[in-house]
Amino acid sequence: MNETLKTINNRVSLRWYDKKKISSEHMDKIIESAISAPTAGNMVMYSIIHIQNKETMEKLAISCDDQPFIKAASDILIFVADFKKWNDYFKDEGMYKEGNRKIGKAEMILAFEDAMIASENAVIAGESLNIGSCYIGDILENCEYHKELLNLPEYTIPIGMLTFGYYPEDYKRIKRKRFDKEFVVFKEKYKELDKEEIKTMFKLKEDEFNSKESNKGKRFVEAFYNRKTNSDFMENFETSIDEWFKNWK
Numbered sequence: 001m002n003e004t005l006k007t008i009n010n011r012v013s014l015r016w017y018d019k020k021k022i023s024s025e026h027m028d029k030i031i032e033s034a035i036s037a038p039t040a041g042n043m044v045m046y047s048i049i050h051i052q053n054k055e056t057m058e059k060l061a062i063s064c065d066d067q068p069f070i071k072a073a074s075d076i077l078i079f080v081a082d083f084k085k086w087n088d089y090f091k092d093e094g095m096y097k098e099g100n101r102k103i104g105k106a107e108m109i110l111a112f113e114d115a116m117i118a119s120e121n122a123v124i125a126g127e128s129l130n131i132g133s134c135y136i137g138d139i140l141e142n143c144e145y146h147k148e149l150l151n152l153p154e155y156t157i158p159i160g161m162l163t164f165g166y167y168p169e170d171y172k173r174i175k176r177k178r179f180d181k182e183f184v185v186f187k188e189k190y191k192e193l194d195k196e197e198i199k200t201m202f203k204l205k206e207d208e209f210n211s212k213e214s215n216k217g218k219r220f221v222e223a224f225y226n227r228k229t230n231s232d233f234m235e236n237f238e239t240s241i242d243e244w245f246k247n248w249k
């Protein structure tokens, strides 16, 4: 395996960090790598908010579903899908004449793609420097709170957040299994899986779940569905997503 493939395949989500702060040289490399990612029409429809302030990290650790490891990170990058700057430019330069199209959902989706592609470049760049990271989806929760905390105007949505820190010495990486490739990669056209195939696909998760003594007598599907999809947490998350969409108008 070459170094790039090793870096990609070695990566795990890191939630324990070495106490050492990430050097500014390394953070610059991570940010430069993010910015060099592909971007639709070379429009760079995102902004990156670099957080080093411990107080802000402490606030995020609480507001992002109470995950204390967030405040132990050395640095945090928040990837904001952002059409505010282009929108202001178009407006200021008189492009929004009667009858002209204004921005909409198409730009929003492209901005999401731009921001997330850039974020994964940051992850891989970090990994190559022995810096681990973890995505935090919960930055999309608590819309009003995060909007204020980060000073986010209209046409911005914080689509991704990453915590960063050096791997602790002798850290044992545990690679989490993925579904078998046959259920994820289809040849030429999408393949709808039949009932049997769906059963086989999820057996991996069920076996993992059943291997734990504490799960004796429980069903994976029920435990997972109730913990995630059917939870109050996801209900609130959904409300927050509606709020973010309103921010894009």
Ligand SMILES: Cc1cc2nc3c(=O)[nH]c(=O)nc-3n(C[C@H](O)[C@H](O)[C@H](O)COP(=O)(O)O)c2cc1C
Binding pocket: 011, 012, 013, 014, 015, 067, 134, 135, 136, 137, 138, 174, 175, 176
């Ligand atoms: C969009 C997204 C949101 C995530 N949010 C969280 C999170 O809030 N907290 C957390 O500990 N991990 C979070 N993760 C990390 C996943 O749990 C992790 O990627 C997954 O379990 C697979 O493990 P691995 O990254 O070590 O391969 C998130 C990952 C993604 C892609």
